[in-house]
Amino acid sequence: MFAPQNRIHFPTMGSHRNGFKKESYILSVDVGTTSIRCHVYDKEAKIRGSCSTKVVLLYPEVGHVEMDPDDLWKGFISVVKGAVQDAGIQMHQVEALGISTQRGTFTTWDRRTGVPFHNFISWQDQRAADLVKSWNRSCTMKAIHGAMKVLYFVTRQKRLLAASLVVFSTQHVTFRLVWVLTHYTQVHEAIDEGNCCFGTIDSWLLFKLTKGGFALFSLMCWSGFLSSLVSLPLSIFPKMADQQAAMFGECCFDVGDVKITMGTGTFMDINTGSKPHTSVAGLYPLVGWKIGSEVVYLAEGNAADTGTAIKWAQKLELFSDVRETSAMAYSVSDSDGVCFVPSFSGLQAPLNDPKACASLMGLKPSTTKSHLVRAILESVAFRNKQLYETMLRETRIPITKIRVDGGVSSNDFVMQLTSDLFGKKISRPQHHEMSCLGAAFVAGLEVGFWRTREELKKLQSADDEFSPQCADKECTGSPNGEYVPILQSWERALRRSMNWYNKP
Structure with a gap:
């Protein structure tokens, strides 16, 4: 959504x-x-x-x-x-x-x-897609990249390094x-x-x-x-x-606050404060909001097909009600070796491949609907982890809090696995429609309906919280042992799905 x-x-x-x-x-x-x-x-x-x-x-x-x-x-x-x-x-x-x-x-x-x-x-x-590919390979882009590399070598300014790597999507x-x-x-x-x-x-x-x-x-x-x-x-x-309503609705007003919206796609934003982030891996620097003279910037990574993949599975009658999917995933101990790549619209940061295809790999005669559903839900959490690690590596901003909204966030399996993979506590508001609330908050502040952002924080409803359940009881942000080989298999599936639609 x-x-x-x-x-x-x-x-x-x-x-x-x-x-x-x-x-x-x-x-x-x-x-x-x-x-x-x-x-x-x-x-x-x-x-x-x-x-x-x-x-x-x-x-x-x-x-x-x-x-x-x-x-x-x-x-x-x-x-x-x-x-x-x-x-x-x-x-x-x-x-x-x-x-x-x-x-x-x-x-x-x-x-x-x-x-x-x-x-x-x-x-x-x-x-x-073909126009983007042509431009990214053009002499103009090569000249821009070359000039920026020279300038970066001389000045060591990160924004010039980013300019030397930037590509269109x-x-x-x-x-x-x-x-x-x-x-x-x-x-x-x-x-x-x-x-x-x-x-x-x-x-x-x-x-x-x-x-x-x-x-x-x-x-x-x-x-x-x-x-x-x-x-x-x-x-x-x-x-x-351009402004980010859901981020404001989640009251992510401080540097290091992270908001994840999981709907049709997943959009992960971090508050970077008064300066836009310079990315070399595909994160977007965005204006979060402007109130008075204050401008707040965000860095955003996204995965385009979160809810799309779940709706696709429903059309195939893997389940009749989306609310069943969490219980189906928990009903089996693993995905039976099945990996799902959620890339109906290509792959975004950090892979940035518009020619990637969606795929199911590792199917066996023993594979059941529950295994398929678990593989699809796992892929949502795995993409979350990719975006989160990219954000940590790129921004180097300590994460202060993580709040999640959007329709897919109502799935407890996805939420818990995301928390486990992050090694961080994540919070889910009782009402998932943060974009509406964020737009209301900014509009209300502008006309004096509400006075301050501190007042808005007090209006937040109680959250559901998911804490990492690490096997070794020491959550460091690395996946617990059981998910290391599963992640490695999924990453192999990702690589095999890339460049699928390239013309020979």
Whole structure:
């Protein structure tokens, strides 16, 4: 469910009418990959009303993943009205609206009419894979890498080392947008006429909600150099800011706080404080949030197919109810040597291979459904460990706390195994929808509904906690003995799944 997110908000008309003050609320919407959810929050951050609807993903060609803009807009309006009605309140009692959306899903539209030129292209989409590969092997990239290596040798600045290793991926919007400009004539014509807008889901929703007056705030500027390098016109870009709603909802306000959202994909973020992280292994430096003059940065790693793999297994009728999977995994002592590679959308950091395939290896006549389910759930925890180790190695920031949310976090087997592999205690909130809550928190702070971040911390509900159960009773962050050979087998399966879709 949760993809990388943007967080936006704007105040509504307030709660005063006819001289009387009624109780006020914050409305928050999360536009996820598989559903749109809206919650109404009161002063205690309790949910007073809710509504949700499914998002229909479209697969027009192999590797293409899209969403219909009209359906998305209708779904957005539907859940807002439904949540307000469910809460039994009036719209004028809503102080502010927060919106959390997928950061890498975008469309382009007519600046005058607001009509999209094409469907939303999802963050999971692979249509630009060949273009990305071509650019990463180009003379231009080789020249950039060479120049940066020389500069790093002279200055020893880590950001120059990162620049000497940087490569594009299909999850970056850049080359999916380049693909659009080269394949959709009407987009190119609109750019020539100065009539084309580009934006992620939040930008487009703001455009619709404000009837075109969506450039409400600006945090940073777009890179003219990089835009010109790949021939993207600056005129189409909005003045918007990327923000991480779930991180704020988990109250991960301090340096070293880690948030893991496990939904459609897994997104692991660490608070790096006032400086962006320079990565050489594929972590993303992100703006977490900006409140007043303070800017907080995050470093993020992700695995694209966490919930996707579990839904795929359900479609194959390995189980009927997702809630059965934890018990099924615990019903067998191991996976019977089966390894699952969760890479329907390629492999992300630290392997960064968009041509990797999903695979099941090690099948035997003795393999049962429970063994398969355990192998799939183990793969989720194994990818968590890969991301966690990359984060530790790259940032060198001591981890202060780890909080986990998202639909897959309700699986106790995944949570416990993740804790064992990390050698760390991890906490799971009672309510898993942190993106909605984070967007509500930031919107509420902006309009004075809540006053301070310390106040927000006090509103957190009690957590479920998972502590490592290490065989030697000394948890050091290394897997206990029984999982060392299993991890080694799984890593061999990973290597055999890589570069599968490369053309001969």
